[in-house]
Amino acid sequence: MPRFFTVKNVLLTIALLLLVILVVRNAGSDGKLNPAAGFLRDGLAPAYHLMTNTGQKINEWVSYPVALLEASRDNRELEEKISRLEARIRQEEEVRQENKRLKRLLEWQEGKGQQYDSVVASIIARDPDNWFSTVTVNKGREDGINSDMTVVAPTGLVGRVINVSPDTAEVMLITDPRSGVGALMQETRAPGIVEGIASGSVYLHMNHIPANIMVTEGETVITSGQGSIYPKGIAIGAVVDVNKVTSGLFKMATIKPYVDFNRLEEVLIIK
Amino acid sequence: MRFLVFGILVLLALMLQVTLVEFIQVWGVKPDLVMVLITINGFLRGTREGAFSGFAAGLLKDLTAGDFLGVGCLSGLVAGYAAGFAESRLFKENRIIVLGLVGFTSFLGQLTSYLLLLLAGMGLPPGIAVWKILILLSTYNALIGFVIYGRYYRSVQKGLLSKEANV
Numbered sequence: 001m002p003r004f005f006t007v008k009n010v011l012l013t014i015a016l017l018l019l020v021i022l023v024v025r026n027a028g029s030d031g032k033l034n035p036a037a038g039f040l041r042d043g044l045a046p047a048y049h050l051m052t053n054t055g056q057k058i059n060e061w062v063s064y065p066v067a068l069l070e071a072s073r074d075n076r077e078l079e080e081k082i083s084r085l086e087a088r089i090r091q092e093e094e095v096r097q098e099n100k101r102l103k104r105l106l107e108w109q110e111g112k113g114q115q116y117d118s119v120v121a122s123i124i125a126r127d128p129d130n131w132f133s134t135v136t137v138n139k140g141r142e143d144g145i146n147s148d149m150t151v152v153a154p155t156g157l158v159g160r161v162i163n164v165s166p167d168t169a170e171v172m173l174i175t176d177p178r179s180g181v182g183a184l185m186q187e188t189r190a191p192g193i194v195e196g197i198a199s200g201s202v203y204l205h206m207n208h209i210p211a212n213i214m215v216t217e218g219e220t221v222i223t224s225g226q227g228s229i230y231p232k233g234i235a236i237g238a239v240v241d242v243n244k245v246t247s248g249l250f251k252m253a254t255i256k257p258y259v260d261f262n263r264l265e266e267v268l269i270i271k
Numbered sequence: 272m273r274f275l276v277f278g279i280l281v282l283l284a285l286m287l288q289v290t291l292v293e294f295i296q297v298w299g300v301k302p303d304l305v306m307v308l309i310t311i312n313g314f315l316r317g318t319r320e321g322a323f324s325g326f327a328a329g330l331l332k333d334l335t336a337g338d339f340l341g342v343g344c345l346s347g348l349v350a351g352y353a354a355g356f357a358e359s360r361l362f363k364e365n366r367i368i369v370l371g372l373v374g375f376t377s378f379l380g381q382l383t384s385y386l387l388l389l390l391a392g393m394g395l396p397p398g399i400a401v402w403k404i405l406i407l408l409s410t411y412n413a414l415i416g417f418v419i420y421g422r423y424y425r426s427v428q429k430g431l432l433s434k435e436a437n438v
Binding site: 124125126127128129130131132134136177178197198199200201202262 | 285288289290292293296298299300301303305332335338343381384385388393395396399400403404408
């Protein structure tokens, strides 16, 4: 029968007990390492650091081409996304601008234009020649549009309808050399006829103003209502210059229209 | 085939004319793309075809504009014939010649329009008509002609507008 209490077994048991006591004593310590462990860890820390950094560098170096490909793909996707967003912003800006213009037309309809039955139309084409000033709008006979109907914008008189097809109408602008509008100076009530000079011209002429009536620069010119086409009181423009005609009987004023015909996109047709 | 292609080009030019050309006005004057096509085509084809295609393109323009039917036909005919007159007399390879020719024939075409409109009772001030429309427009047309001539010439030589493209 083997003997348990040999010297070897007794020493082993004592060592185990000491180890257990050591573990139990260190358990729940205040977070401080014992000097030996601290010394060992501090001594190895630079080596750990060096090895970890080297490993990271190698990893980066090995995976660089893959990362580059991924970055390139991400970049392309982001660029596409930016383009899409930019296009969307432009579209939204366009809608915002259109909304603004339509709001102004609506305000005119509900305010000054309340007495008229009007319909909103968009300009879809302009005269191909340089001789005339006409525009084509997207409302026609089927929308109740007829020749000689007055066309306005919130800022003032635009012109009149001269030709109508089922779906479109041609509008002669007041800048057309064939156009003549019976007009009045708003303050002095001096009568005259506002005529277009040429296509592309930014000014109009008001002819046949009686020479004995004083006309001042900046005065507003409105439609007189005579001639049965244009309703009375629609603003046309402001006087920028006045000259006496050589015969001496009349004056001629140069008028700057309130409507910017080059930037006109929507109009109101008074039925 | 080439007549069809020319017709499509005129139609495209006309569509641009009534929509986008408005945005490239200079001092209130816009180029006349149809007139430029009529002139270049006349120069490369001679009097007969130049006059005919000028008349046809002008008619299309008149129908689109809806005013004074016939003015565009006659001005196109004059410009096309005048350009065709130069066909056998001037070098076709030189763009500078085209610059001058398009300017000159545009001037003639627009002068025809002006005289016809005067006859029709449209009292446009001569100063504005001559300076703004005749001179400025002709210059503008000449520049446009200078830019597009090379491509058109190549197409007439061996493209869709060449005689070989006839089917």
